[in-house]
Amino acid sequence: MINPPKLNISIANKILPTLLSPIASLLFPLVPNKLLEHYQDGKMKLATLKNNQDIFNDLLENLRIQLKENNENMLKDTDPFKQIVYQEQINQVYKYSRYVSTIKRSLQYILDDERIDSSNDQNTPSPWYNMFQDVAMRMNEDWREDLLARCVAIEDRTPGSIALKTLWNIGMLESQTFYAFALFLDSSLDLDGYPAILLNRDDLSVKVNSLDRSYSGVLILLISTLIDHGLIQYGEFELSTVSPINVTCEQGSGKITNHKQVKGNETYIRFEGYHCTDLGLDLYRIYDPIYNSISKLNYKALYDIIKDSNSISLTNNIWS
Numbered sequence: 058m059i060n061p062p063k064l065n066i067s068i069a070n071k072i073l074p075t076l077l078s079p080i081a082s083l084l085f086p087l088v089p090n091k092l093l094e095h096y097q098d099g100k101m102k103l104a105t106l107k108n109n110q111d112i113f114n115d116l117l118e119n120l121r122i123q124l125k126e127n128n129e130n131m132l133k134d135t136d137p138f139k140q141i142v143y144q145e146q147i148n149q150v151y152k153y154s155r156y157v158s159t160i161k162r163s164l165q166y167i168l169d170d171e172r173i174d175s176s177n178d179q180n181t182p183s184p185w186y187n188m189f190q191d192v193a194m195r196m197n198e199d200w201r202e203d204l205l206a207r208c209v210a211i212e213d214r215t216p217g218s219i220a221l222k223t224l225w226n227i228g229m230l231e232s233q234t235f236y237a238f239a240l241f242l243d244s245s246l247d248l249d250g251y252p253a254i255l256l257n258r259d260d261l262s263v264k265v266n267s268l269d270r271s272y273s274g275v276l277i278l279l280i281s282t283l284i285d286h287g288l289i290q291y292g293e294f295e296l297s298t299v300s301p302i303n304v305t306c307e308q309g310s311g312k313i314t315n316h317k318q319v320k321g322n323e324t325y326i327r328f329e330g331y332h333c334t335d336l337g338l339d340l341y342r343i344y345d346p347i348y349n350s351i352s353k354l355n356y357k358a359l360y361d362i363i364k365d366s367n368s369i370s371l372t373n374n375i376w377s
Contacts, residue, residue, distance in 0.1 A: 074103045075183075076160060076209060079190050080153055083119070087112045103160070103213040104167045113161035117154060124150045152194035159193040159205050166210035185212070185221055192228035200235055201227060207343040223339045230340075234286050236272040237279040238337070240265050241289060242344060244276060244351035246359065247305040248296055248313075248328075252341055254280070255330040255358045256351075268347050276351065280331055288337040295325040302326070304371070306356040307348035311373030313363065326369060328362075 072093060073081050085093075092101075092109070106112065124147060131143035193205050204227050212219045244265055245252040254261070254276075261277035283289035296302055298315035299322075318324055333341055346352075356373070363371045 072101060074101060074213065075186050076103060076189070076213070078186070080116070080157060080160075083153065084112065084116055084157075087115050087119075103163065103209065107164045107167045110161060110164055113157055113164075116157055117161075120150050120154045120157065124154075155195070155197065155202075156190065156193050159197075159202050160209060162202060162206035163209035163213070166207050167213065185219070185224065188221055188224045188228075192224060195228070198232055200232070200239075201230070204340075204343050211343065219343075220339060222336075223343075226336060226340065234282070234288070236267065237274060237282050238288050238340065239344065239346075240267060240272065240274065240276070240279055241283055241331075242341060242346045243267070243349050244355070245331075245346070246352055246355040247303075247346070249302045249304075250341075251294070251296065251332065251338075252346070253294070253328065253330050253332040253355075254351075255328060255355050255362070260354070263351065265349060265351060268349075283337075287334055288340070289331055290334050291331050293327055293329045294332050295327050298324050298326050298369075304356065304359065304373075305348075307350060307352040309356075309373060311356075311371050314370050314372065315368060316370065317368040 073085065073088075077084055088109075092105070127143050127147045127150065131140050131147070134140060134143065189205065189208070193202075197205070205224075208219045208224060208227070241254070242252050245254050258277060261275075261280065263276055264273055265276050265279075266273040280289055284291070296313075298313070298318055302313040304311045304313060313326065315324060315326065360371055360373070363369050
């Protein structure tokens with residue numbers, strides 16, 4: 058059987074996800090005809106390619122070969138103007154390689170059972186895609202590339218869910234600030250998606266380490282730095298008790314229940330401690346905490362706050 062001719066690149070840009078537009082001419086020849094033909098009448102989602110990671114592996118290999126050829130040509134050619142051209146081509150290949158690696162990495166964060174719906178995908182580039190392209194093509198640290206990959210997966214699933222300012226902040230965040238923020242989140246407890254540290258200030262003069270011990274610091278000093286950067290704040294915050302509040306820490310989880318909750322009434326419980334600003338919450342959404350022993354102490358502090366209440370209880374699988 059003769060394979061049907063491949064679609065031209067102008068049609069490809071209407072089929073491939075917008076995120077792949079910068080590398081469409083490189084990626085398109087590697088996508089199987091059968092897969093492309095299925096989406097001739099509508100744009101595919103990035104989730105469509107989750108089980109086709111070999112396409113990205115082949116593209117990265119092609120870029121590696123192209124990089125080698127450009128380096129060899131630049132060394133052979135003595136014309137300084139041509140050397141400048143080769144150097145520009147080399148720089149562009151590096152940018153494409155970083156971009157492809159980030160997109161490939163995002164596939165691991167797309168759920169296997171994720172529904173593929175292209176009805177609300179955008180047909181033309183937007184400031185979001187332009188910002189992502191700019192940041193993803195830079196020489197990024199592993200943690201920054203990982204956050205960008207998570208953004209891609211979330212945005213592909215629900216367009217518009219990742220704010221433009223979140224991408225900008227990922228691009229501008231300094232490594233030391235990120236590591237400090239990660240340690241704060243690893244030391245916190247999660248209250249229905251709201252990370253917080255409820256310990257007294259005197260209990261925060263402890264040294265905390267990342268899981269691989271590549272970064273450490275005194276928790277109260279890290280928190281002070283994060284306050285200066287607008288990621289953390291101290292004060293009261295409220296959580297709705299219409300439904301039980303899910304609580305998660307290092308060694309387990311529990312639920313806060315308001316036993317005087319009246320159906321139809323909006324009621325809240327108030328806490329005081331260190332918690333994220335809106336900027337911090339945006340970043341927390343794309344980070345998976347690796348809870349440490351301080352997180353469990355926070356759970357104990359929460360338990361002590363609630364244990365004498367007549368209307369609020371904390372059911373848990375850590376303490377009886």
